[in-house]
Amino acid sequence: xxxxxxxxxxxxxxxxxxxxxxxxxxxxxxxxxxxxxxxxxxxxxxxxxxxxxxxxxxxxxxxxxxxxxxxxxxxxxxxxxxxxxxxxxxxxxxxxxxxxxxxxxxxxxxxxxxxxxxxxxxxxxxxxxxxxxxxxxxxxxxxxxxxxxx
Amino acid sequence: xxxxxxxxxxxxxxxxxxxxxxxxxxxxxxxxxxxxxxxxxxxxxxxxxxxxxxxxxxxxxxxxxxxxxxxxxxxxxxxxxxxxxxxxxxxxxxxxxxxxxxxxxxxxxxxxxxxxxxxxxxxxxxxxxxxxxxxxxxxxxxxxxxxxxxxxxxxx
Numbered sequence: 001x002x003x004x005x006x007x008x009x010x011x012x013x014x015x016x017x018x019x020x021x022x023x024x025x026x027x028x029x030x031x032x033x034x035x036x037x038x039x040x041x042x043x044x045x046x047x048x049x050x051x052x053x054x055x056x057x058x059x060x061x062x063x064x065x066x067x068x069x070x071x072x073x074x075x076x077x078x079x080x081x082x083x084x085x086x087x088x089x090x091x092x093x094x095x096x097x098x099x100x101x102x103x104x105x106x107x108x109x110x111x112x113x114x115x116x117x118x119x120x121x122x123x124x125x126x127x128x129x130x131x132x133x134x135x136x137x138x139x140x141x142x143x144x145x146x147x148x149x150x
Numbered sequence: 151x152x153x154x155x156x157x158x159x160x161x162x163x164x165x166x167x168x169x170x171x172x173x174x175x176x177x178x179x180x181x182x183x184x185x186x187x188x189x190x191x192x193x194x195x196x197x198x199x200x201x202x203x204x205x206x207x208x209x210x211x212x213x214x215x216x217x218x219x220x221x222x223x224x225x226x227x228x229x230x231x232x233x234x235x236x237x238x239x240x241x242x243x244x245x246x247x248x249x250x251x252x253x254x255x256x257x258x259x260x261x262x263x264x265x266x267x268x269x270x271x272x273x274x275x276x277x278x279x280x281x282x283x284x285x286x287x288x289x290x291x292x293x294x295x296x297x298x299x300x301x302x303x304x305x306x
């Protein structure tokens with residue numbers, strides 16, 4: 001891992017720890033959408049850096065993930081898949097959050113670029129993530145990404 | 151046999167099938183399904199039925215006004231756009247049926263993952279489309295409403 005990646009990983013981990021501590025004392029009905037969108041960004045960073053510890057804190061134990069390839073995965077399978085995946089650039093755009101009490105729905109568009117079997121690929125998908133305020137902090141309980149037709 | 155009796159028999163048979171499917175799903179899981187999960191499971195069947203019948207009034211009742219809907223082609227639809235699509239664009243749909251469902255209850259939030267298929271006529275030809283879906287429901291003002299729905303083509 002490069003020095004830049006290590007520094008970014010440390011910053012992401014510190015930010016996650018700080019936000020987790022703060023969240024436990026805050027009102028769930030406050031700026032829940034803003035907090036969850038910040039966690040979405042952390043999720044992207046952690047996935048890019050393959051920071052399994054950070055991802056474990058973001059995913060609920062009962063997390064279900066329907067990925068852009070149509071694979072239905074548990075938390076453990078998603079973490080294993082993240083570790084096994086080749087280098088991938090993830091760009092997330094146009095996210096939005098809708099708050100429903102202790103639940104927040106985040107939608108957005110993501111663009112993936114990477115190598116698969118040595119061949120470059122680029123894919124785009126629209127995602128829907130469901131976050132839940134549980135045991136004092138926000139966790140993602142479900143994620144779905146539908147491939148976008150061009 | 152009168153049409154009325156046939157209708158009653160058909161309704162009874164449909165209820166029996168739906169009940170059996172619900173019980174089988176719970177039995178497969180090995181544990182009794184929570185009331186929340188059972189209610190949402192029943193609503194998913196109602197949704198499929200209402201969509202096939204283009205029953206906008208029924209759909210409106212269990213879809214939240216702030217629904218986010220990601221169609222199987224990746225397009226984003228609001229509640230109004232989704233209801234318009236159902237009312238206008240699906241003239242050839244013959245059947246919409248849920249093949250399987252897993253219901254995950256988190257208190258007043260429920261996540262459903264499943265597979266459904268749609269049969270219909272398109273340009274004079276019969277088609278069958280199978281899709282995965284992931285829906286999120288919330289308990290609001292005394293009833294369950296869908297707050298997010300997404301689908302994708304099932305990989306063959």
